[in-house]
Amino acid sequence: MTETAFRLDNAWHPVEADAGGAFVFTLTNLSEEPVEGFKLAYTSLTRVKDAPACENAQFLMRNANFHQFAPPQSFVLQPGASWRFTVQGLWRPARHRTDGAKSAYLTLASGQHVAVDVDDLLLEGRFSEPAPVLLPEGKVTEPFSLLPWPAQAVLTPGDSVPVTLCPADGTALADLQAMQQVNGLYRRLFAVAHIPFSLSPTAQGKALQFAANPALGASAYRIDFAANIALSYGDAAGRQYGLTALAQMLHGARTAPAQFRFPAAGHIEDAPRYGWRGCHLDVSRQFYPTDDVIRLIDILAWLKLNIFHWHLTDDEAWRLEIKAYPQLTTVGVLRGPDEPMLPQLGNGAEPVGGFYSQDDVHKIVAHAASLQIEVVPEIDIPGHSTAILTALPDLVDGQEAPDSYRSVQGFPNNALNPAIERTYEFLGTVFDEMATLFPSPLVHVGGDEVAANTWMASPLAKRLMEEQGLDGTFGLQSHFMKRIQQMLKARGKTVAGWDEVSHGGGVDPEGTLLMAWQKPEVGLDLARQGYDVVMTPGQAYYLDMVQDEAWQEPGASWAGTVPPHHTYTYEAVADFPEDLRPRMRGVQTCIWSEHFLNRAYFNHLVFPRLPAVAEAAWTPKDNKDWLRFAALAPLMPRL
Template sequence: MSEALFRLENTWHPIEGDEGGGFVFVLVNLSDKAFSGFKLAYTSLTRVKADPRCENASFLRRHANFHQFAPPEGFVLAPGASWRFTVRDLWRPAHHRTDGAKSAYVTFQDGSHAAVSVDDLLLEGYSPPAPARLLPEGEVKESFFLLPWPAEMTLTAGESLPAALYPVAGTLVDDLKALQVVNGLHRRLFSAAPAIFALTPHSHGLPLVFQSETHLQADAYRLTFAEAVVLAYGGSAGRQYGLTALAQLLHGARQDARFRFPVSGHIADHPRYGWRGCHLDVSRQFYPAGDVSRLIDILAWLKLNVFHWHLTDDEAWRLEIKAFPQLTEIGACRGPDEPLLPQLGNGADPVRGYYTQEEVRHIVAHAGRLHIDVVPEIDIPGHSTATLVALPELTDGQEAPDSYRSIQGYPNNALNPAVEWTYTFLGQVFDEMVQLFPSKILHVGGDEVAANTWMGSPLALASMEKHGLDGTFGLQSHFMKRVQEMLRARGRELAGWDEVSHGGGVDPNGTVLMAWQKPEVGLDLARQGYDVVMTPGQAYYLDMVQDDAWQEPGTSWAGTVRPEHTYTYEAVAEFPPALKPRLRGVQACIWSEHFLNRDYFNHLVFPRLPAIAEAAWTPKDRKDWLRFAALAPLSPRY
């Protein structure tokens, strides 16, 4: 990373009669040279309108979250001096410290760039209070660490702890392998903690007996505690969940004096929902393969079983496709001199990153060993700026280059359903994806296509007339139906965001749609015959702020999502009995616009990810907010 020669400080202030308020920027020259004729670029989710009013600066351009300004003609920024300018006509007011500039850089007259240090947004006249307490003290009513809490449990606490749990003689090799998988999971998550399981008898250990019982459902288990621990399981998933429960019980008792290991009693357990998911957006920010595997380990510890991998978006294409190397050679890099401009925290240095097919196979295999299904997503037809920059032949050359803009401010960012080569391209992408991802579900996005998309494309208008289609969403439905048939031909079912249902939708048979905009959307989708995964931003989007205070990081378009609301939210609440079978389950979504570092990630994702895990597993009448508040701080973090 380049050394910062400048510092940018940014403050937001309200303006009477202007709902968006305004920014004050101050650029400080930390070098020993004077500069003139330069330009300042910054990235911010609080975007300016098309022709913002400025004082002491000229607005040059905006592309989505990228903004560029210049000082007045003849201005010289001397060493130690500063350039102050103001900007108004913002699309929305700032509400939190992460709503300002995330990164910045200076471009000199010779085209070179210099790094600019920038911190979170300040609020004029604001003195931050003590941070909000996101969890209460909590209350341990039963002295056992289990998260998620089981469906049924009657246990007696012991006074001592076994040194390890070990399998009895004659244990089958498949059971030994399963035990070792959970041993490895615990070791990766808690590398300084003593091992939970041994593979051979230990003088101060406790024997473990495995029993396969076909009458139990595949993901159910039963634990009985006495002179030995008996783990009965219905299938390999149930066996893993039972071993994970044992690992949690012993690990928790070792880490916190409030918890004990059982000497008698039983646990009878199975999940509430079949789909217990977590989504990760790797387009806005790139997560190395090892970090993705770490998150998958955390999901396994929490008994979540779906990893929804959001691999493409406007900001980057992250999946190696051998038929189209341009997708990652061009579409996975952002920088001042790259085809994709800096966004969401990028500065003077180019940033790049994608997953090779070898890395994908490793991650998918790792998840599979932990009974986690990896559902890949390429987001189409919208959110495709990176794709279209890498493969401009996918555009209608007769369409004006800025005939519509997405809600994030990207011009002409959707694949054109009337360009026939679009389907050839997607077919080759799908051919490679089905070789990489064994999941029977492939997610194709379908969200946030602007209402006037393609209306300036002669090819699209001709296609609409030929097929009798009504507007943007009629054309999107036509596109999605073709995509659905392409997936079916490859043995895959279509998943998408709730907008896939617009304009006529697709065949609901075998289709899974995710209700994200608001909770009542899920019920409407179920009425239309779609299977539904509930992931409303108002409860399950983990980039949302957790408190109203300015100092709380995150975004707030869906409101303030406190951990207690995430925990207590009931996805099935409005579903009548006849439609409840349509509810596949629930899912957390980790959108990465605000996750510039690991600390932000941990602050926003925890404790809400464990809260969703318990909501996905534990029956409503077994949930307890104060118990959860006591247990959640012991969960592993990213």
């Protein structure tokens, strides 16, 4: 049979007295052979309950986002014919075309797995409105291409554009190297464009003078425009940001001369609004090759973001090579019909894997550092650990019922057990290797979404609770996290985590950085408890969220609808009183990858909202301008 021998159409329709509605599936046999005794599996974020009501089908199983059904007994699917069945009993209604099946395959009576073509979810029973235009045409009042917009810019547009900018006589080696670094960045992002800097004098070029001025402060710079250009900088980061600003203005003036000019006179005086300007990438749900990660880091540098939060592990896969535990990146990354972990989120008949070798990590970390970007690694514990427990089954309490709790995503028994001493031995070894790979003082340890009844059926956990006087799941989690904090401290590292690290008594707030993701008010509460906070609320900064309520707009919707205008205008520090504002370290956007099955989906959902967060992180509130941003955002590079 060919790979296109079967097609699965899926639709959602509302059901009276059932808010979840129902799925209608239609499997069409495009082959020339009849099939019988088969099973149909599909993956979907719109999960069914354990006992869904099925019409014309048998429900076989669900594991998180994996679902499997069979037709009625003795059913034969003839060539050109279809099998149509309905499933009612969904945990939530479908709201967008990406809420249906993301992949599907058949398991034939012989045991062979055959790919099934599947596409967007259709809507039955009401009008499927088209997606709107998300970004207005835009308008600039000052004709300069700068994103993020600087703290201060007093500029006079020129009538010509320099061919290149060239170093003045006597320029120091470090300044020349910085020019070449930004040249390289520009060439990677805009492969056919003319480089901004030449290292030798050029006709119709302008001389660029450098001056270190520590009094400007960290990451700060000043550019003065006249017959020549003078760049003063507070440190190496400030020098890079100044050069990037010059490269952006040249790029805009060359590529969109009807809108943008290069300055002939005036000055820019600039420094970031926040010290933490982050972007997170989930590589567990979907694997991104090393070159794609490097490309994203280049885009962050172009936008003057300075933190790359690398979400390396989750239930679906462990992506970081740990030499002491090779099974993490053999067993712990493989998903497929006959693999230890079932297909999830776009996986089909063929097994999938992928991980980052330690050589890959060294390459990525060094590349980021050359662009003034800190890589903060995350291993998500104690929850979100299905991949770990699959690879290392000796970390499971064998007396605990195998399906005694489920995560919010539906994974059974997916948390490392705080009562098993081997857990800490394993993590200690992991931290030892991570310490050699990541110079960042921070290790992000997740801590999110531990189900409320986790470990309550574990005799070992119950004994630990009695011995230590711990109260339920979150008391156990706090006990676990406090041990992790001490283990990291012994290795010269400090804890970063999601806001749930504060649950059950939390950890020592001193030096701990927590990310407020569930809702904005959580960040203020964490600051009151003494934690340093990065604001990353799903309602504004999660780039997997849909950008409009229209059915045809792709993405997730659990945190609501997040249009680019809201992402741009959201003020993360708004509710913080003056005395707590020092604890608000900055902002971060998160790219969760459940919906990113291809590059087109990635670019549609991430842009222009990633540049919007970059400007929110850098530009003072009073200097933001939505229409100017809308005019500038299309010039930004994409993956």
